[in-house]
Amino acid sequence: MKYLRILIIALLFFTLAAPHAVVAQTPVMTWDFETIRNRTAIEESTKIADTIEGNFESAEGVTGKGLRLDGFTTRVIRNGKEVKKPGASFTLEAWIALGEYPLNWCPVITTESDEIKGYRLLIGPYGQVSFETAIGEQWMACTSANETMPLRKWVHIAAVYTAQKEMSLYVNGEPATTLAIKGSLTFPAKTNCILGMVTVPGKPSNTIRTWGTVEAYFGLDGIIDEIQVFDTALTAGQVKGNYLKVNPSAPDIQPRRLPSIEKNPGHFGAFYTKLKYYPGWDTLWPVDQDPDIVVCFDNNPSRLIFWRGARYGPAWVSENENWMADQSLETWGYGKNDTEGCFEHMQDRHCRFSHVRIIENTDARAVVHWRYALVSSHDHTWMPDPKTGWECWVDEYYYIYPDGSAIRKVTWNKGTTGDAIQYQESLPFTQPGQRPEDLLENNYVSVADYNYNTTDVTVDPPKQPAGWTGKYTIQRYNFKSQNKPFICFEPGNDMWVRWIAGGYNHFPVNQARSDGRWAKTTDRPTHFMSSPCSDPVIHEEGNRLYWLGLYGMNGMNMNDLVSFGRSWAYAPELSVAGNGFVSKGYDKTERCYQVENTASKAGTVVFTLQGSKDAPVINPAIRVKNWNSGGAKILLNGKETGNRKIGINHQLDGDDLVIYIPLKEMTSVKITIVP
Secondary structure, eight states: OHHHHHHHHHHHHHHHHOTTOOOOOOOSEEEOOSOEETTEEEOTTTOOEEEEESSEEEEEOSSSEEEEEESSSOEEEEOGGGOOOOOSEEEEEEEEEEEEOOSSOEEEEEEEETTTEEEEEEEOTTSOEEEEEEBSSSEEEEEOOTTOSOBTSOEEEEEEEETTTEEEEEETTEEEEEEEOOSOBOOOSSOOEEESBOSSOBOOTTBSOGGGBOOBOOBOEEEEEEEEEESSOOOHHHHHHHHHTOOOOOOSOOOOOOOOOSSOOSSOEEEEEOOOSOHHHHHHOOOOSOOEEEEEETTEEEEEEEOGGGTTOOEEEOTTOOEEEEOOOEEOOOGGGOSSOOBBGGGOTTOSSEEEEEEEEOSSOEEEEEEEEOBOTTSOBSSOOTTTOOOOEEEEEEEEETTTEEEEEEEEETTSSOSOEEOEEEEEEEOTTOOHHHHEEEEEEEEEOTTSOEEEEBTTTTBOOGGGEEOOOEEEEEESSSSEEEEEEOTTOEEEOOOOOOEEOSSSSOOSOBSOBBOOSSSSOEEEOOOSEEEOOOEEETTEEEEEEEEEEEOOOHHHHHHHHHHHHTOOOEEEESTTEEEEEEETTTTEEEEEEOSSSOOOEEEEEOOOSSSOEESOEEEEETOOSSOOEEEETTEEOSSOEEEEEEETTEEEEEEEOOOEESSOEEEEEEO
């Protein structure tokens, strides 16, 4: 007995002297994910096979294996009959590494019911951690600060509950917060225990319009491991010890970037491909090969990308992966009729109504067709006709040339848009982890008219055009890139310009059914600014309406851009000499002179462009319908030039010739084409 007392005293002294020493505790439930078979995880403490739903894979955990969740479909389900009911005290522990934050509060582990019963350990949309218990039909929350959970790092979290006393939260072995409580947890009967996903559909946090948002399931995006439930309240020392006994390596979660091509082909052309973002997102898409389109340019590393993640809305991408996109046609209801938010291509997150195709692809130019319907977050189309069911559809044609520019022609049927409509909205994207100031210079945009009047709009101190509206026809976003995106509009364009702080991350990439979500962190891509916006000149052609813009990305300064814009908006006159050749004039919708060969065979034709300072000749393109020859030789002012692009476009009714000549002249130019 004497020696037993000495042993007890020694053990007590050791425990008090070493606060991090751990007295072994046996969990009543343990998910270590070491054994996964037939879409089940064998829970270690009870050997029960719990169902794993959705897309998942085994990944390196903190010890052995962990479970990778995709954030969209993955959850682990323990049948309610097998859930261990906690007593007057219990502890929850888990290791988690996140790829991005959940759309709203999302459980790591929960057993809860709609009657406000149960407990849950949650991760928040800003990287918070919260431990919640239902006491007296009210959720009591013990919550950490924002960004407690860094991305792409293993974090140990623990929650300790003692009835009638307190709830405590620990992060990486350290106390985060404690909440005194009165009363005891009410536990639901026969309710499933869920890991990694909300139990019922919910809305994202920070929505701009609640009526433009639809509830949906969402989960954790990352890796989980060593989730344990103890039927006792662990001490601070025990929690610390459990944290310290594991020294995990960095989790296998790579920083995310919007997709890029692995190798630039080094020559002009449009290419079908399948762009990748990250595996969890990519796996969602039930598509086979070549769903996306990338256009590359000569002597310009920029790309024009039509990608599912942007609902196929084209984006100009610079040499250092800075993205510039644009809004589709957009409309909405007024007052009581505004019940679903905006109708636009952004809401078509599955691309049900958005498609792209290459319809011309030669060395001289490529033409890409984008067709979409205006859709709400409720997956409804805009103004379907009660008799026919047809609604508002938009066709956009991009006539793309080797100099890194394209004409955008936006066309739709009359009477299909309603009264509220927005035609254009410049939308730069930020990469995950990138802020607007990382993308843009302080003078974030330069605007000009066709009289070479130019002004810069700055962020700090704020400077913008007087009244921030005007007859501006040219804008250039000042990316921190060698190549910068620009738009030239037709004379008569109205443009409003102002700096709008903050970003939105319901688009691109995001699969949440929302027409607006403020970006409070940089965990995922955003679009921001929504300015400048333009009301372009609207043209009427039969039953169709359309507007035009000259888009591109290059290194031109503003004066050069004005000249470039004038070469399109005030194109030089063309005269034609040659047997059987007839000029059809300049087609501004294609940025191309149109000529037809009415003879039965090809022949030599001479074009004269009347260039001047007001109407400069810059990189002209000429299309000869029914050229009727397999190629051509180009003479510039009587001399053969190799600095040109020639394309033969095979049509049902004959072969057309398209030529593109890179040059810049303020005087007349003679171009001779020989079969």
